[in-house]
Amino acid sequence: MAIIDNAIYVGGVRTENPRTLSETFETMRERGGMGWIGLYRPSEHEVREVADELGLHALVVEDALAGHQRPKIERYGDVLFLVLRPARYLDDVEEVEFGEVHVVAGPDFVVTIRHAESPDLGRVRARLEHDQQLLARGPEAVLYAILDEVVDEYAPVLAGLENDIDEIENQLFVEDADATERIYKLAREVIDFQRATQPLPGMLEALQRGSEKYQVEVELQQYLRDVLDHTLRIADRATTFRTVLDNALTVESTIVARRQNEEMRRMTELSIRQNEEVKKISGWAAILFAPTLIGTIYGMNFTVMPELDWTFGYPMAVGAMLVMGLGLYAVFKKKGWL
Template sequence: MPLVDNCVYVDGRRTENPASLDETFELLHERRGMAWIGLFRPSPAELDSVAREFDLHPLAVEDAGKGHQRPKVERYGDTLFVVLRPAWYVDETETVEFGEVHVFIGPSFVVTVRHATRPDLAPVRSRLESSPDLLAMGPEAVLYTVLDEVVDGYAPVVAGLENDIDEIEDQLFANDPDVSRRIYQLLSEVIGFQRATTPLFAVLEGLLRGAEKYQVHEELQRSLRDVLDHALRVTERADAFRTLLQNALTVHSTLVTQQQNDEMRRLSEAGLAQNEETRRLSETSLRQGEEVKKISAWAAILFAPTLIASVYGMNFDHMPELAWRAGYPLAVGGMVLMALVLYAVFRRKGWL
């Protein structure tokens, strides 16, 4: 339902509960109090109705209708337009989610436009209604309370992010393979958180600069400065988180590189050991080859005399050489000569 709540306050106290915007406008003119209209994802017709009644600037109305705006404060005459980005931490998924609240402040009205279910501004309204003196300070009191609610809502986010970063540090040195993905995811959430919180400094500074000119109650100025202090602490924590995560990425990259270097070193050592073993096997094979050549050479040298001796050792009747007077010396000389020739040949080839 787009119209969440609307009422006219007089001297900080709630009057009737009008059933429609038209009734709210009539009561406002009749009682000359302050109207607070709460809208949730309003239709263009409803937003245009409010814009016509309170003479809201078209650019601000366009921003409020479309949403997806950065936190900012803009003034159009007597009307102030403030955009806030609430955030909350989801424990189940360990993620940060963001909403959007637009606040129009005029001399006699407050219009809040929400584009997310959170934050629920009903507790803010109840808190103000229980403090009539604060609510009697006018629309600026409503704006302060909404700002305070948004900034206080950042505290659980800071605590959740801090816990996630502690877990990442444990994962980092435990060599968890999913740690890089978690770091990038968390870094994205922190950057989004910075986008929601960092502009608050300029928003609150702008409100405080114009406080005297627009006669904002002194007590509200003190309260806004307190909200500013809280916002600064939140932004400082967000900056620190981003630095920690960037350092974690650097450390993770260094650890991965070191692991790769260690693996390459182990592979290199294994390769060197394998090469050394191959070299030893090659040397052994070469030595065996040399031995085989020597054995073959001596076998060949001994084969020639053996061949001659075996021929003359045959028991044939008709062997003319047996009757020669020089047969024996010739046979022995041939054996020696053939052995010497073969020895010289093998020696020249390096086999002996």
Template sequence: MALIDNGVYVHGRRVETPKNLDETYRSLDAHGGIAWIGLYRPSPVEVASVAREFDLHPLAVEDALSGHQRSKVERYGDTLFAVLRPARYRDEQESIEFGELHLFVGPDFVVTIRHAESPDLAAVRRRMEAHPELLAMGPEAVFYAILDEVVDGYEPIVTGLLNDIDEIEDQLFGDSDDDALSRRIYELSREVINFQRAVHPLAGMLEWLRRGSEKYRIDEELQRSLRDVLDHVIRVNERVDSFRAILENALTVHSALVARRQTEAGLAQNDEIKKISSWAAIIFAPTLVGTVYGMNFEVMPELHWAHGYPMAIGAMAAFAVGLYGVFKYKKWL
């Protein structure tokens, strides 16, 4: 059932809980007050019913049906239409799960359309019903309470991202799999960017609402609440911006460390090649002398010379010692 919770409130107190939308319309006409309708993935027929009853703008209705909207707020006559992106952090996967919440706020109604499990609007409703004086301030009070709930839900995400970034910084200078660490930094950076897209528009939205408070005669207490939410959003934006900068720096540092390790490995390999080449050259010289006199030609004067053997051994030793000294001097050995 798309209708999750539904109430008609007079002077901040629930006077009726209609079972369907038609009963809600009749109850609102009978009692006055405000209607707070909570829908979860409603059908086009249900959204069309609400649109007809409250004269919602077709463009806003189209956005609510299609989903996948960016965070925004727009005014159509006496009705506010807002799109919020609630989110929650899944620590094991190091990913952020985004929801989508559409709100229609009019003079005597609030309609919420959720496309995901979050946020927990039941908690907002319970909190508002526990303070009838807040609900008595009208639909704007409900709207601001929902805004506050969505923004408060960002704090655990900030904490989760901070913990993961701390772990990455520890791994940067430790023994870790380079490929796995690079992937972790990249994927976390992608989550931070997506989070920025959800959070950054809120500051402009709230500032726009704040500027319109005087024109639409918003209660002073609600204006204070709005400023508090705006301050919270600004702090979250600053933290998220710093996270993105830290991750970009971490990726740069990681790339530099990987390059340095590869360079050191290459230098070590070059040293080994030098040693192998040096010993091969040292061994080659005696081998060459021995090979010449091992060809078994009959006409080789040195074969019948009394000092031929000592001279051959001496030549081999001289070549070997000479080459060893040269390579030692050049620090190849």
């Protein structure tokens, strides 16, 4: 059995600690107190057993068995069903871990179904057991305390996210290939955090609207208003984080683009310089090629060559070399190759 804690409360005092669910239901009916059953990752059979004993709506069972839901509140007659997404910040890996807890609150019972380590419902129970006056107000008091605990646990998450964002802002203007990836990853966590927190104000406002109809005490209504104020501030900070990260991503993209442009400019300048050098080398190679060609022809030493016995043969060959070399030099100089 996935029972973490199971107790009967009468007048805000813990009077019984039933060992089984059947014993819990019998004692609740005998004593007329409030039963609080805490389950941790129960099986489908265990959820249906609780639902059958408490007469829960079939949709409550369906929702309780479905995991990975967004926060919501549903009312089935005099039974409330809540889905909450607690969170905790993991310092060692600098990540946010999200949990899920379902709360079923009826006239004389509360069932909590926890699917992760957070929130610490044992701390909530201990807090209420030390405040008998608050616990005596019944399931609404337990519901308030659970909401308050979930919202309070968001504070370290906000602090961790804010610290990560500060580090990213300092990292923006330092050439770091991991900056963009880190911004995307942190933005994803902020979006998940928004999904966990943004529905809460509407849920609390819905609870307040039903307070008079379901005769919720004025003091409890005030407590719920305090939690609502906290959720509104949390939602505002999460929105601010999202805006800052969007701006950081824009700045990072601009910086990366500027660095790429500068690199392209350097590569272009290098290519231009290389082209100039190639032109110079090609020009001088062409100039030297002309006399080399003539010298090669007259260096073949054939017996029958008209110019070999001509008096002006040598001056003509040298003159041709000079004329061709100077002509090519003039052409390349005019084109800017030399």
